[in-house]
Every structure is written in structure tokens, then in C-alpha cells.
Amino acid sequence: MSETELRIEIREERGDRRQYMKLLLTGDESEEMVSKYINRGRLYVACLDNRPVGVCLVTDEADNQVEIKNLAVDSRLRRHGIGRQLLDFVEHKNSGKTLILGTGETPSTLRFYYGCGFRYSHRIPDFFTANYPNPIIEEGVTLADMIYLKKEAGTTPINRRDKGK
Numbered sequence: 001m002s003e004t005e006l007r008i009e010i011r012e013e014r015g016d017r018r019q020y021m022k023l024l025l026t027g028d029e030s031e032e033m034v035s036k037y038i039n040r041g042r043l044y045v046a047c048l049d050n051r052p053v054g055v056c057l058v059t060d061e062a063d064n065q066v067e068i069k070n071l072a073v074d075s076r077l078r079r080h081g082i083g084r085q086l087l088d089f090v091e092h093k094n095s096g097k098t099l100i101l102g103t104g105e106t107p108s109t110l111r112f113y114y115g116c117g118f119r120y121s122h123r124i125p126d127f128f129t130a131n132y133p134n135p136i137i138e139e140g141v142t143l144a145d146m147i148y149l150k151k152e153a154g155t156t157p158i159n160r161r162d163k164g165k
């Protein structure tokens, strides 16, 4: 655990999800794209002192898989373990299932997911260039392909299996 890990409460939002649009747009910058899935699956909200500071939207997919459609943490509170706690929570809620997600080739995002036990699965060439109106440049990388990562059930490192209740 990071020395500066913040203790958050995670709850499922059962009301209006559009109130989290600002956070969701930091995980996926196209409102049109977010609107396609915002009311699907389950939306988990991380709260710090009752204030929403992170979101994770997951949907059930075929073949015993759960897809993380969006994961975002308030930019002022990153690197305090909130993203990891949200992922641990989702994994715990979906034990026995494989987690998958698609993301851009942003170095820090890939480092985050690999650190959380995800591995490369496959890519959809030119997904971002074909589906987003403007080029997305992050950390000097122009996003082109959608990179799919996956985490098979039961692959959480032993020293982290007791987290994410």
C-alpha cells in the first residue's frame, strides 16, 4: 500500500448517473461515447468524506467477462491509491469472472493497469482516430489503437487478496 493511500468509501450509484459526467469525461473524453454506456451495467462511486472523487463503470459481457468501460479519479487526488481500490472493489464484486478493458496507449495508464495485474490481450487498430473527432494526444503519444487488457479470475497477487471489500 502507498504511504499516502486515502481511505475511501465505495458505493453503487442507483440514481441519476449524469451527475458524474465530469469525472466520466476524464476517463473518456467523448460525451457521445460516454452517453452510449452511461446507463448500462453498474456505476461505482468512490467517496472521500462523502464527496465523489472517483468512478468506475462496469458492464456484464459474454463469456463470464466484465468490462470496465470507464475508470477515473479526480485529477487532484491521483496517486493516492483510489484507482487501485476501485479496481480491487470491482474485482471482488465479480470474483470468478475475467475483467477486460479497452484503453489508449498512454504510458502511465498502461503502467497503472499492468501494476494492478492486467495483461495485454489484443488491439483494435485506429479505434481512436476513427471514432473521435479530434486527435487525442497524451504524454506525447497520439492515441490510435484501442488496447485491450485483461485480468483472468484468480490472478490477484497474494499480498493484495485481502483488499477491496
Ligand SMILES: CC(C)(COP(=O)(O)OP(=O)(O)OC[C@H]1O[C@@H](n2cnc3c(N)ncnc32)[C@H](O)[C@@H]1OP(=O)(O)O)[C@@H](O)C(=O)NCCC(=O)NCCS
Pocket: 001, 002, 026, 027, 028, 069, 070, 071, 072, 073, 074, 077, 078, 079, 080, 081, 082, 083, 084, 085, 103, 104, 108, 109, 111, 112, 113, 115
Ligand atoms: C488511471 C487512473 C484511474 C489511476 O488512478 P490513481 O488513483 O491515480 O491510481 P493509484 O494511486 O491507485 O495508482 C496505483 C499504482 O499505479 C501506478 N500509477 C498510477 N498512476 C501512474 C502514473 N501517472 N504514472 C506512473 N505510474 C502510475 C503506480 O504504480 C501506482 O502506485 P504508487 O502511486 O504507489 O506508485 C487515474 O490516473 C485517472 O483517472 N486517469 C485519467 C483517466 C484514465 O486515464 N482512466 C483510464 C482509462 S479508462
